[in-house]
Amino acid sequence: MERSNEIEIALEEEIKQINPEKLKQEAQNLSRRYCEEERKSQNFISSRESALAYAIIRMPATYTAVQTVLKEWKDRTKLASSKIQTILDLGAGTGAATLALKEQFPEADITCVEREEEMIQLGKRLLSFLVDEKTQWVSQDLLEKPIEQKADLVMESYLCNEWKEEDRKKVIRQMFELANQFVIFVEPGTPESFKRLETIKLIGKEKGFSLIAPCTHDGPCKLEEHDWCHSICRVQRSKIHRRLKQGELPYEDEKFSYLIFSKTPYPRAERRILRKPIIEKNRVTIKVCTKEEITELIVTKKEKELYQIAKKKKCGDTI
């Protein structure tokens, strides 16, 4: 995280006030629950310990995924950040997306809507260094009471996978109705999420929005049945994260999927990378999705500059 120092100091303070064994237990519970698909509509982050475990274990990854998606928004639209004046962050949790949004759109008014009081309170404390009168937290259950206020950009991160199909569709429709310009969805990079994105694409089209990333075309997905794609971002692990997850590596790779919609169409990427590039002695082979087809791009060592770039590419990048 770019603001990792402030967050890490705040997290260390939070930990001091909590029983370490209980925190460890909650971290294990959280990891286990995240591996289960069937946990629809259950309030599973409702205690202070579980909120803190979420902030330590998951927030760096969800923040980095949203940050990567917002960079893609910028690359596609080329708009000045000041074009976005109002933002809704739905299911804001402890503020991971809010933090990335605040960095990308420092001038915008952000409304964070969240159901769990412990998440709101922790989010407010963790982000106290940047929360100003332009950032508001609203305690509300999206399934019980719809949001009425519109915004230039409406987004959610890691929220849709929490609900039953019918609830999900209801809130997705609402997100498009609330958006003046853009709607962004960021979800886990799993085959199940990939399937869910197909439903979101249909609803977006029905609501008159254009998909501007990551897909390179408007038509049906060209991947074979049961195949799927995702993006990857590298997440730096904090000391607390390593302690709690007992991990050795200073980083982890987060797989995520996303969709960026706009009321106005923008040029799509020409080629999107679908799989980890295969690096051999004198060439790099990359499976890419283009407007016309799914194909392999081969970059040889002779194409000096492109070869160096291609070697460093990952799933979800453009080339």
Ligand SMILES: C[S@@+](CC[C@H](N)C(=O)[O-])C[C@H]1O[C@@H](n2cnc3c(N)ncnc32)[C@H](O)[C@@H]1O
């Ligand atoms: C997995 S967390 C994601 C938090 C944050 N967006 C992030 O990317 O780290 C999902 C959040 O959505 C909230 N949530 C789930 N259902 C909700 C609902 N019906 N109304 C409001 N918030 C909800 C949960 O309480 C939780 O904080």
